[in-house]
Amino acid sequence: LKQFASLRPYTVIVEGNIGCGKTTFLNYFQQFDDVNVLAEPVNKWRNCNGYNLLDKMYSDPKKWSFTFQSYVQLTILQHHTMKTGHPIKLMERSIYSARHCFVEQMARNGSIERASVSVMDEWFKWAKENCDLSVDLIVYLKTTPETAYQRMLARNRPEEQYVPLEYFQDIHNLHEEWLLQKRFECPAPVLIIDANLDKSGIMEEYSKCKAQIFTERELKVAL
């Protein structure tokens, strides 16, 4: 079992609201050779055979949310199953937040029909039975919806320019329901980082988080 345990990389997923600072967090970990960083494939979502599905989803949610989330599920599954030569895999978001935060939100606000959600759940169930989707640690970059919203505006991604603050409140609440209240399946222990901190303060948090990840990786292999 030990050699199999060491075969699968120590897998960490970074979760949090739009604009919570995930890219900054991932960039910090790019510096370590032992870590394979897999950022969200946003550019695939903006150009799927020439279609900008991200823009379509925000422009006409009822028509395009299911299409968009179906493609997200494929591309994020590709990250979960991607082989890596590194001892640690660090993924931006996951198939879990796809379902429990974003798809759930779209089902609740009527952008995706429950019948369509059930089709996605069948794919999810098959994927769990046929792929290794295990995760060792969830890093939750916790912010306030207002902070996340302001950072999104500052980043100024064209497709997101009309996303309202209440959407950030909804997505924030679903992360809290999932990761803290454990209302949906939570596949690993959760490490909460106060992502409201500014750049200098946050570096201290990242350094502590790095120490914990590297230590736990060693423990896992030693077992």
Ligand SMILES: Cc1cc2cn([C@H]3C[C@H](O)[C@@H](CO)O3)c(=O)nc2[nH]1
């Ligand atoms: C896993 C997952 C990531 C993800 C991102 N998004 C949106 C939020 C942001 O506007 C953009 C990039 O994260 O894509 C989404 O609607 N559904 C998602 N599901």
